[in-house]
Amino acid sequence: MSIAHLTSPAFKENAKGALADAQLQSAMHGVETGVVDRRRATVAKLPEFEALRDSARDIKNHTLAHLDLYLEQFESRCIAAGGNVHYAVTADEARTKVLEICRKANARLVTKGKSMIGEEIAINDFLEANGIAPVETDLGEYLVQIRHELPSHIIMPAVHLTQEQIEADFRRVHTHLPADRQLVEPQTLLTEARVILRDRFLAADVGITGANFLIAETGTSIIVTNEGNGDLTQTLPRVHIVLASIEKVVPTLEDVSQLLRVLARSATAQEMSVYTTFSTGPRRDGDPDGPNEYHVIILDNGRTAMLGGQLREMLRCIRCGACMNHCPVYAAVGGHTYGWVYPGPMGAVLTPSIVGIENAGHLPNASTFCGRCEEVCPVRIPLPKLMRHWREREFERHLSPATVRTGLAAWGYLATRPRLYAVAMSLFVFALGLMGRLFGRFRWLPLAGSWTRHRDFPAPDVQTFQAQWKRGVRTR
Amino acid sequence: MTARATLFASIRQSLGVTGDEPARRAAVADRLKQHPRGVIPARGQLPPQEGVKLFAAMVEAAAGTAATLPSADDVPAAVAALLRRHNLPMQVRRGDDPRLAALPWDKERTLEVSTGASDGHQLVSVSHAFAGVAETGTLVMASGPDNPTTLNFLPDTHIVVVDAKDIAGDYETVWARVREKFGIEALPRAINLITGPSRSADIAQILILGAHGPRRLHVLIVGDGT
Numbered sequence: 282m283s284i285a286h287l288t289s290p291a292f293k294e295n296a297k298g299a300l301a302d303a304q305l306q307s308a309m310h311g312v313e314t315g316v317v318d319r320r321r322a323t324v325a326k327l328p329e330f331e332a333l334r335d336s337a338r339d340i341k342n343h344t345l346a347h348l349d350l351y352l353e354q355f356e357s358r359c360i361a362a363g364g365n366v367h368y369a370v371t372a373d374e375a376r377t378k379v380l381e382i383c384r385k386a387n388a389r390l391v392t393k394g395k396s397m398i399g400e401e402i403a404i405n406d407f408l409e410a411n412g413i414a415p416v417e418t419d420l421g422e423y424l425v426q427i428r429h430e431l432p433s434h435i436i437m438p439a440v441h442l443t444q445e446q447i448e449a450d451f452r453r454v455h456t457h458l459p460a461d462r463q464l465v466e467p468q469t470l471l472t473e474a475r476v477i478l479r480d481r482f483l484a485a486d487v488g489i490t491g492a493n494f495l496i497a498e499t500g501t502s503i504i505v506t507n508e509g510n511g512d513l514t515q516t517l518p519r520v521h522i523v524l525a526s527i528e529k530v531v532p533t534l535e536d537v538s539q540l541l542r543v544l545a546r547s548a549t550a551q552e553m554s555v556y557t558t559f560s561t562g563p564r565r566d567g568d569p570d571g572p573n574e575y576h577v578i579i580l581d582n583g584r585t586a587m588l589g590g591q592l593r594e595m596l597r598c599i600r601c602g603a604c605m606n607h608c609p610v611y612a613a614v615g616g617h618t619y620g621w622v623y624p625g626p627m628g629a630v631l632t633p634s635i636v637g638i639e640n641a642g643h644l645p646n647a648s649t650f651c652g653r654c655e656e657v658c659p660v661r662i663p664l665p666k667l668m669r670h671w672r673e674r675e676f677e678r679h680l681s682p683a684t685v686r687t688g689l690a691a692w693g694y695l696a697t698r699p700r701l702y703a704v705a706m707s708l709f710v711f712a713l714g715l716m717g718r719l720f721g722r723f724r725w726l727p728l729a730g731s732w733t734r735h736r737d738f739p740a741p742d743v744q745t746f747q748a749q750w751k752r753g754v755r756t757r
Numbered sequence: 758m759t760a761r762a763t764l765f766a767s768i769r770q771s772l773g774v775t776g777d778e779p780a781r782r783a784a785v786a787d788r789l790k791q792h793p794r795g796v797i798p799a800r801g802q803l804p805p806q807e808g809v810k811l812f813a814a815m816v817e818a819a820a821g822t823a824a825t826l827p828s829a830d831d832v833p834a835a836v837a838a839l840l841r842r843h844n845l846p847m848q849v850r851r852g853d854d855p856r857l858a859a860l861p862w863d864k865e866r867t868l869e870v871s872t873g874a875s876d877g878h879q880l881v882s883v884s885h886a887f888a889g890v891a892e893t894g895t896l897v898m899a900s901g902p903d904n905p906t907t908l909n910f911l912p913d914t915h916i917v918v919v920d921a922k923d924i925a926g927d928y929e930t931v932w933a934r935v936r937e938k939f940g941i942e943a944l945p946r947a948i949n950l951i952t953g954p955s956r957s958a959d960i961a962q963i964l965i966l967g968a969h970g971p972r973r974l975h976v977l978i979v980g981d982g983t
Contacts, residue, residue: 308961311961311962312962315962316962327798327800328798328799329796329797329798329799332796333795333796333798336795336796340795343784343788346772347781347784347785348768348772349765349768349769349772349774349776350776350781350782350785351785352765352768353765354785354789358942361942362943362944367760368759368760368761368763368764369760370760370763370764370767374760418969419959420957420959420960420968421957421959424959437958437959437962438959439959439960440962442961443961444960444961444963447960447961467960467961467963467965468965470960471957471960471965471967471968475967475968475969478969479877479969482877482969483876483877497789498789498792498941499941499942499944501944507955507956507957507958507968508955508956508957508968508969508970509910509955509968509969509970509971510968510969512906512909512910512949512970513910513911513969513970516906516907516910516947517907527764527768532785532788532789532792533788533789533792534792534928534932534935534941535792535793535794535795535929535932536792536795538795538927538928538929538932539795539796541928542796542798549958551819551952552815552818552819552893552894552952553819553893553894553895553950553952554952555819555951555952555953555954555955555956555970556949556950556951556952556955556970557895557949557950557952558947558948558949558950559944559947559948559949559950560946560947561944561945561946561947561948562946563946564946565901565902565946567901567902568900568901568902568905568946569852569873569874569902569905569907570874570900570905570906570907571900571906571946571947579764581764581767585764585767585768585770585771586767586771588768588771588772589770589771589772589773590771
């Protein structure tokens with residue numbers, strides 16, 4: 282299987298490039314500070330937030346345990362409302378289905394709301410190769426589309442770009458506009474995109490959106506946006522296609538309301554996103570607007586396998602992006618370093634499930650296990666535990682480098698022999714302590730050159746922690 | 758095997774079930790029948806008049822504007838005043854909703870009122886909300902022959918009329934009314950929850966209003982909720 286745009290195997294090279302990229306570093310600066318602080322402030326205003334997280338987790342767990350039945354319920358309600366439900370086991374099947382619907386509608390121009398499933402199945406490349414023009418309408422997605430890039434964040438696709446880069450891209454692509462126009466203000470940039478995309482909305486034959494949720498009891502798909510682009514995408518064209526995956530379904534209107542309360546706060550620090558739209562079937566008799574056809578494509582792409590294993594909890598994910606906003610690794614290297622559609626901690630768990638651990642082994646290793654992702658996850662996914670799961674699979678399958686395997690084997694030998702361990706460590710620490718006495722730290726250590734290249738190693742006390750503890754030392 | 762059959766078989770294999778277990782089917786039927794409400798924030802649980810105040814405050818916190826009118830008959834004058842205040846042409850597009858159709862639009866002689874969906878050429882629209890939610894200042898719009906969805910998104914300025922008595926503390930109360938009015942098997946084609954005007958922060962994380970939808974959202978609350 283070849284996966285479009287996959288560079289996850291080159292994570293280390295990607296990271297080196299990202300750390301040396303001044304523009305990227307300047308663009309990423311605001312993520313760790315701005316978004317994190319705003320989320321904290323918004324969450325503090327809702328005393329029930331922690332209880333809502335429990336509720337959200339429980340709803341997802343219940344739904345996953347009864348997933349076949351809720352999908353059947355969704356299907357029958359959606360069809361009763363005049364909609365069409367299609368299933369796709371693989372990305373290829375999903376692409377083919379989209380193309381079939383577009384061809385039937387004689388579509389030339391397709392507008393797109395933001396859809397991570399759309400990215401996952403690389404639908405834009407496929408439609409283009411088949412003579413259909415897809416236009417991304419979320420401003421961030423539009424930016425990455427005109428740059429031929431993947432999104433670098435699941436809810437802020439263009440977070441890696443500076444305002445100056447965006448201005449340069451607009452000048453490069455919007456050549457029908459006067460070259461000497463003023464584009465310094467963010468407002469001017471936004472207005473330019475609004476005017477250009479407004480024409481596309483009105484001209485499109487088919488609109489493709491994702492789905493934040495599907496509701497089983499009503500056969501409804503839901504999108505959550507701030508721009509309103511998703512709504513214009515699904516309201517104006519003749520045909521609306523919803524790209525969803527199996528885990529998007531939830532039982533009832535009440536259940537989805539619990540999830541919505543944690544989604545916007547975790548994602549953008551808003552009390553509620555601007556537009557939350559519940560779509561049920563196509564235009565009805567007498568309706569003055571809305572699409573004539575309504576299709577929902579439900580994708581598997583590796584998820585049913587996750588349902589049966591230790592990764593089931595990952596299927597609770599509601600794609601808020603809080604885990605990456607709070608990840609020190611993500612903030613340092615940006616989303617593109619992860620080399621595929623889903624970056625950050627959630628990507629480190631999800632990407633290996635979809636593209637294989639042999640392609641994405643670096644991702645679960647690119648974590649300090651600081652645990653901030655789990656602390657903020659609105660559905661309480663134990664992300665470090667799931668990343669550890671992938672590290673174990675990688676080790677079992679002999680995919681980790683020889684140095685890592687040898688090191689771990691040596692460590693394992695010592696760690697399982699407590700007496701030997703105590704003797705070896707006290708000798709080691711004693712020697713290091715003596716050697717380091719002069720400067721108090723080491724600027725270089727044998728076998729740890731790549732570690733000490735970036736920081737000094739402090740010289741240890743002359744006794745091991747265990748020895749000090751035995752002696753009754755309880756403070757530094 | 759069809760994709761559908763393969764997918765359902767994989768799910769059932771992963772869950773270790775056949776799909777016929779009576780206990781599982783009962784658990785699902787029960788949840789759909791009971792549709793439990795879960796955790797409801799205390800914030801919106803207020804006496805009617807205070808709920809209306811919270812609703813207006815939350816609309817403004819989301820960068821919308823809100824005004825309270827004593828009677829529905831005051832709506833046309835309030836619409837005209839807003840247009841004048843912002844130097845907008847005296848033209849609005851509205852749906853055929855009987856609650857809007859019954860208003861004394863002819864009292865505003867300079868105001869041109871047309872009806873129907875938007876084709877993208879209208880600067881200002883007037884809609885009637887199905888409900889409001891005080892908890893977050895959210896409007897609930899239900900589509901139908903008299904309530905075009907395009908009026909919520911295409912015009913630059915969106916004016917929404919909501920009856921104070923339709924303002925609930927939480928979403929769940931509104932869903933109860935949706936179940937009662939439409940039936941859970943016949944939801945309107947589109948239910949739009951709207952909280953403030955359109956916005957984007959995709960350019961260098963700077964928040965700007967008016968991305969693809971309305972730049973301005975003005976809510977006219979009719980009555981005080983008593």
